[in-house]
Amino acid sequence: MLDDLRDSYAKSGDEHAEEFLDWRRYSQRPYISATHGNRYVQNYGNEIGKSYGNYEQSGTMPEGSVFAKDSFGVSANGQAQLGPLFLMEKMSTGWNTASDDWRYTLIMPNGQVVGTTKGEGDGNVEFCIACHLHGAVDSADSVLFLPDELRAN
Numbered sequence: 020m021l022d023d024l025r026d027s028y029a030k031s032g033d034e035h036a037e038e039f040l041d042w043r044r045y046s047q048r049p050y051i052s053a054t055h056g057n058r059y060v061q062n063y064g065n066e067i068g069k070s071y072g073n074y075e076q077s078g079t080m081p082e083g084s085v086f087a088k089d090s091f092g093v094s095a096n097g098q099a100q101l102g103p104l105f106l107m108e109k110m111s112t113g114w115n116t117a118s119d120d121w122r123y124t125l126i127m128p129n130g131q132v133v134g135t136t137k138g139e140g141d142g143n144v145e146f147c148i149a150c151h152l153h154g155a156v157d158s159a160d161s162v163l164f165l166p167d168e169l170r171a172n
């Protein structure tokens with residue numbers, strides 16, 4: 020299934036969509052995320068964003084931090100079905116104060132990019148910003164982490 024994931028999302032041509040499976044994974048196992056379509060998800064982060072591992076103490080993420088969340092659903096007959104890929108990337112300071120300088124991108128399993136902040140389909144990813152800005156504790160820079168019991172360490 021991992022190879023399927025990689026091939027599908029990579030069709031988008033997004034460099035992070037091609038790489039994220041090689042990054043550190045912060046979830047112990049797939050878990051259901053009500054806020055991302057009630058699908059099973061996992062969380063990954065690149066090397067620049069490694070302070071994610073300090074969770075609520077992580078502070079402001081440096082430019083170039085990227086987090087990814089892949090997803091799948093399970094149909095009534097028990098078949099796993101690939102869901103969208105959720106990406107957030109920390110851009111330079113002042114790039115877009117409305118999103119804390121994060122660029123959110125939503126990619127469908129067939130590689131179609133539904134939207135990306137300040138790019139094509141911008142309006143389709145505005146809902147990401149709203150929830151991430153308001154959901155985060157003050158210190159956490161729009162990053163929301165995952166429940167304690169699911170953290171890989």
Ligand code: HEC
Pocket residue numbers: 051052053054055060062086087088105106107123124125144146147148150151154161162163164165166
């Ligand atoms: C209604 C709230 C909500 C919306 C809308 C939402 N998220 Fe999230 N997001 C969360 C929560 C809560 C977490 C952490 C827990 C979890 O996985 O459910 C999270 C985690 C993430 C992560 C892992 C990094 C982190 O913050 O821990 C990424 C990447 C992400 N979301 C991307 C997106 C993108 C892209 C969109 C829009 C297409 C989006 N999210 C929409 C609430 C939301």
